[in-house]
Amino acid sequence: MNGELDFDDILYFPEEIVTEKIANDILVISVTTANWIVLKNKIQLSLLNKLREGWMIGQVVEEIESEEEMASFKSLLAAIFARKFAGVGVLPTKEYLEGYKMLNIYITNACNLRCKHCFMRSGTKLKSELSLENWIGILSNFKVSGGENVTFSGGEPLMFKGFANILKHAHDIGLKVTVLSNGLLWTENMIEELAPFIDEIQFSIDGVNERTNAVVRGEGNFDVVVETVVKFSNLGVKTSVSTTFTYENLEDDTDVRYKELVVAVRRRTSNEVFFKLSKKLLPGRNVNISSEENEKYSKRIKGIESFVDKNADYENFIAGHSPNLIAKNCGLGGMSINSDGSVYFCNRIYEVESYGNVLEHPISYFMEKGKEIHEETSVDNVEPCSGCFLRYICDGGCRIDDFDFSGKLKNTVKPYRQITCTDEKKHKLMKRMIDSFDYFYDFDS
Known part of the structure; x- marks a missing residue:
């Protein structure tokens, strides 16, 4: 049967x-x-129901009458344990995505580029930007208060004088450090x-070569960034390339x-470089498209992603849905601090409200x-998500794009409502759950 199971074991669900039959x-x-x-036949469903009723493993085995049933039972058990769907004698352990323990710092608005799609509209340093000493204190207090992760971006982080000191301090006090840079x-x-001192670094390359990248990010930059990507990856830093195409390129x-x-990049690196494609064009310096145009854009980008790796969507979906990891929110409540100290609870800071200043x-x-915002806008407290059986897998969607309050809470009357969900979207999500499961797990070989 299974080396980790005894016949008198009982699984707790x-x-x-x-x-759902799909x-x-x-x-x-x-x-x-x-x-x-995902079950493949009614035999597995019947066997699962027996286990859920409290039957011991041995009792189920004794009821099995054919090799087909035994094969189905073995596949069922393999699926249960692969996904930690039940525990032996104990319930599965839940984990939660807690966005309020993550900090996003736009450390400076200064940038050496003027990208057309930049949603921060970065370029010139703000007159009231915080000092090195300010940021050191903020990071220390964040860690003491239970913070776990910090992401530095801008502008371009390296435009901030003393950034190396801040980076080292964040690492030394035990924060997981991510850097977003133009490279x-x-x-x-x-x-x-x-x-x-860096756990993960992400670079932006917004074209496929010098000519198309220059349309968005200016001339003479493409090869420089590629070289930086290769160097970081070969030093063992988790390295990714984020690409946002525009209709112009x-x-x-x-x-x-x-x-x-x-x-070409992966051939030059001894460690895997992760490639990410933006599937939505946010309002930016010279970009502001309709939701309908964004839907067409998303479909086109997904086609490019599939061409590169036909299984990318399945891999990304499974990677983002670890067993028993509950997502109650898109991340609203996670703190973003602008370079002048203004605090927001979404990284799209120019589309939401400030809740004050760290000074x-x-x-x-x-x-x-x-934490309060994270909870009050969680799927448990918004309509109609609170009654949906997919709520902790879906997380409700973007609180700016998919909700009636459009990311702004201060003058909104409760209950908050998700306004873009449809039966078709739910069906697509469930189909994606099945397809990604089938891709990732093979219990018949």
């Missing part, structure tokens, strides 16, 4: 489990743990010096050229406020 598959959803498995200002010495052969870029209140005050 969460109480609220929903089954085409030839049976999707079994554990509502309260944001988890699911143009990193010297060989800087890379070697600062790489040990999307061409008929973009899918082919983008794949060539991915292959006026301690970090603990804002973290508590972030």
